[in-house]
Amino acid sequence: MTSTTKSKKKRKPTSSLLSRRQNVPSTATKSSINPLPSKLSRTLIRSHHTTQKRLSQAIKQNDTTAISELTSKLSTSGGLEAYQLASISGQSSKRGGDSSKILVDWFIELGVPKPSPKSHDDNNDGDGNSSDDGGLSNYRLLEIGCLSPTNTVHSYFPKPQRTLMDLNSLHPDEILKQDFMKFPVPKKIDDGYDIISCSLVLNYVPTPSGRGDMLGHITSFMEQALERRRKRLGLIPKSTGTNKEPTGTDWTSNFPAVFLVLPAPCVTNSRYLTEDRLQEIMVSMGYEMVRRKLSPKLVYYLWKFVGGGSREKFKKTELLPGGKRNNFAIVVE
Structure with a gap:
């Protein structure tokens, strides 16, 4: 009873x-x-x-x-x-927390220093950058499909340095109600982003070609971010051919980057997408994989954008036949 x-x-x-x-x-x-x-x-x-x-x-x-x-x-x-x-x-x-905990774990592995508490003040130097240049305090985060303004990774980015957005914001004061595909690349390089979080968003896009378009739009931001990095390092634009970027192994060499999270079956049990095919797509867009983690339910990636790439087209091609597989696919046109 x-x-x-x-x-x-x-x-x-x-x-x-x-x-x-x-x-x-x-x-x-x-x-x-x-x-x-x-x-x-x-x-x-x-x-x-x-x-x-x-x-x-x-x-x-x-x-x-x-x-x-x-x-x-x-x-x-x-x-x-x-x-x-x-x-x-x-x-x-109770269910393991938000996915950005994995990104923070990777930051720690890569030696990314956490900004000091004072860099999280709303004040900045007037140019959109935090006055404290420690860690990621001068780096900018764009989080697509953000459900909470208190995700773990936010502790690495002062408030002025992060833009949180979602199609239907549950926190309108802190998360912008915005369709990412209609969100333009900033006109000023200093207003650009050094890392984009796309956690469980790509799989929400209903069509394979729409997913390819989203990756393409993300890459447009990354292209600007690469120039932002070069400006930060004080390098002459690559087009002049007079100054090459150093190939150091410090933590800054892992930026700009994209944190991508998908349901594991999207790449482990699909007829049209495997991890190898996803890597082919990302490499063709100019990315290198920095980190990967596969759990029973999700797959996490950190992709560094290096530019270039063959910019191939990828059709919806059956890779793994099977009656019990799903139809998740990414088409790049």
């Missing part, structure tokens, strides 16, 4: 949360939201991705009936906010 009563008490908050998921206050914080049960989180995320993919196909085929039905399904299931709540639950401390 006692165990049954306890079980009911545990289920009530979940039911209540789901019934109000479309009306979550925009100022809600991760700590104020009770994590969903892991099984329910996974179900919501899978369902959302599947419906998004079907909607994308319907739009491509101009199937107005299917578009209406799928749009209604997304709305009644809570839409993007329900997906975000499930994602926040997945990155709760």
